[in-house]
Amino acid sequence: MKILPALSAALTVAAALSVTPSAQAAAVWQAAWATSLQSVPDLANPPGLYARPEVAGRTFRQIIHSDLDGSEARLRVSNRYGSQPLVVERATLARSDGAAGLATGKVAAVTFGGHASLTLPPGAEADSDAIAFPIVHGQALAVSLTLGTRQTMQAWHRIANRVNFISTPGEHAATASSADFRARTTHYAWITQLSVPGTAAGSLVAIGDSITDGLRSTFGARHGWPEDLARRAAADGQPPVAVLNAGISGNRLLSDSPCYGERLAGRFDHDAAELPGVRAVILLIGINDINFAATPARRGLDCDAPHTRVTANDLIMGYKRIIADAHRRGLRIFGGTLTPAALPPEREALRETVNQWIRRGGGFDGVVDFDAALRDPRRPNQLLPAYDSGDGIHPSDAGYAAMAKVVPLARLRDILSHP
Structure with missing residues (x-):
C-alpha cells in the first residue's frame, strides 16, 4: 500500500509497514x-x-x-x-x-x-x-x-x-x-x-469544467467528449488510449467555489500532472470565470461566489502558469478554445480575445479548436443548433462527438508513445 x-x-x-519499499518500487502503474x-x-x-x-x-x-x-x-x-x-x-x-x-x-x-x-x-x-x-x-x-x-x-x-x-x-x-x-x-x-500495469503508451488527461465533465449528455451513456475520444481511439485499429476525465461542472481557472471545487490552477498538479503514466493534457477552462462575475449573488448557498471579474490577461496569465507547470513535469499540454455560450457583447469579446491567444499565443504545445468545431457559422457566438443540448452552453451528444473528432488523435498517439 x-x-x-x-x-x-x-x-x-x-x-x-507490511509492504516493503522494494516491492512497492517494483510496480509501474498507469491510470486507466x-x-x-x-x-x-x-x-x-x-x-x-x-x-x-x-x-x-x-x-x-x-x-x-x-x-x-x-x-x-x-x-x-x-x-x-x-x-x-x-x-x-x-x-x-x-x-x-x-x-x-x-x-x-x-x-x-x-x-x-x-x-x-x-x-x-x-x-x-x-x-x-x-x-x-x-x-x-x-x-x-x-x-x-x-x-x-x-x-x-x-x-x-x-x-x-x-x-x-x-x-x-x-x-x-x-x-x-x-x-x-x-x-x-x-x-x-x-x-x-483505477490503475493497471503500465503500457508502452502514456495516458491523456482532459481537465476543465462541465463541458469536459459531459454535463447534459445522455445520462448514463458516457457520451462526454473525453469518453467519445477514448472510443474513437479504441476503434481505429490501434491500442486503446486512456482519456482520464478531470472535469468538474462549474469549475473555474482562477477562483475556488463552495460548490464547484478548488480552482483548476490549484488542483492541476493533483488531478492531472501527478496521475501515474500521464504524458499529455488537454485543458478547456475559463467560460465560468467570464460568466460568474455577472451572476447575481444568492442568499444562503451561493455556488457562484466569489463573483470575481476577470480580464483576458488574468486568464492568459493563469494558462501560462499551468503550461509552465506541465512543462516542468515533462508533459505536453494542448489548449482547448472556449466554446460558444451566447454571451452578451462584453463577455463575448473577452471570450474571443482569449481564444485568439490560445490559437496564436504560442504557449500551448498544440490547440484543439473546440470553438470552431461547435459554432454556428452564421452566428459564431452561438452553438450550431444540432450541437446544442438546449441551454445554449452545453453541447448535445452530437456536439460532444464533434469535439472528440477535432482532437488530433494521431499527434497525441505519437506524444503518448514517445515521452
Whole structure:
C-alpha cells in the first residue's frame, strides 16, 4: 500500500509497514480511469441538490469503466477534502451487471497493506495493494466500499452523469444481488483512480469544467467528449488510449467555489500532472470565470461566489502558469478554445480575445479548436443548433462527438508513445 502524501505518526492505516519499499518500487502503474473530487458544502440544511446521501454503516457501489486492459488493478482511495477520518471496513472489485448487481464471476477483495480495512485522516490518500483481477477496457466495473458506522460524505464528484448505488445498512461489498442496493445517487466519492500495469503508451488527461465533465449528455451513456475520444481511439485499429476525465461542472481557472471545487490552477498538479503514466493534457477552462462575475449573488448557498471579474490577461496569465507547470513535469499540454455560450457583447469579446491567444499565443504545445468545431457559422457566438443540448452552453451528444473528432488523435498517439 502506498500512502499519499507522506503522513505523520497520527496516520492510522492498518499494517502499512507490511509492504516493503522494494516491492512497492517494483510496480509501474498507469491510470486507466480517474475522477476529480470537490468539497460538499458544509451546511446544516443544504438545498436538495447538495444534500449528502446517508452512507454510515452502508456499502457504496460505484460503476467505473477502464480505458485500458490489465492483468491486475490498483485503486486509489482519497480523503483529500475530508475534515474527519475516512473509515473503509471492506472493499471489493467485480464486474457490474450494468445496474446495482454484480455479474457472474470473481469478486476480488481489495486490501491495504494486506488488511481489508483502511482508516485515512483528513487530507490523506492511499493506493490499494495490487488486485488480481483481469481488466478489460470498456467493461463496467463495480467498486464497493463498506463505510464505517459514523462515516459521512464530505467530498464527492457531484455530477457523475450516471447512477451509483447505496445499500441498506450492513456489509454488502460482495453481495451480487441488487436487492440490497435500494438508494441511488449521481455522485462518485472516495475512489478517484483505477490503475493497471503500465503500457508502452502514456495516458491523456482532459481537465476543465462541465463541458469536459459531459454535463447534459445522455445520462448514463458516457457520451462526454473525453469518453467519445477514448472510443474513437479504441476503434481505429490501434491500442486503446486512456482519456482520464478531470472535469468538474462549474469549475473555474482562477477562483475556488463552495460548490464547484478548488480552482483548476490549484488542483492541476493533483488531478492531472501527478496521475501515474500521464504524458499529455488537454485543458478547456475559463467560460465560468467570464460568466460568474455577472451572476447575481444568492442568499444562503451561493455556488457562484466569489463573483470575481476577470480580464483576458488574468486568464492568459493563469494558462501560462499551468503550461509552465506541465512543462516542468515533462508533459505536453494542448489548449482547448472556449466554446460558444451566447454571451452578451462584453463577455463575448473577452471570450474571443482569449481564444485568439490560445490559437496564436504560442504557449500551448498544440490547440484543439473546440470553438470552431461547435459554432454556428452564421452566428459564431452561438452553438450550431444540432450541437446544442438546449441551454445554449452545453453541447448535445452530437456536439460532444464533434469535439472528440477535432482532437488530433494521431499527434497525441505519437506524444503518448514517445515521452
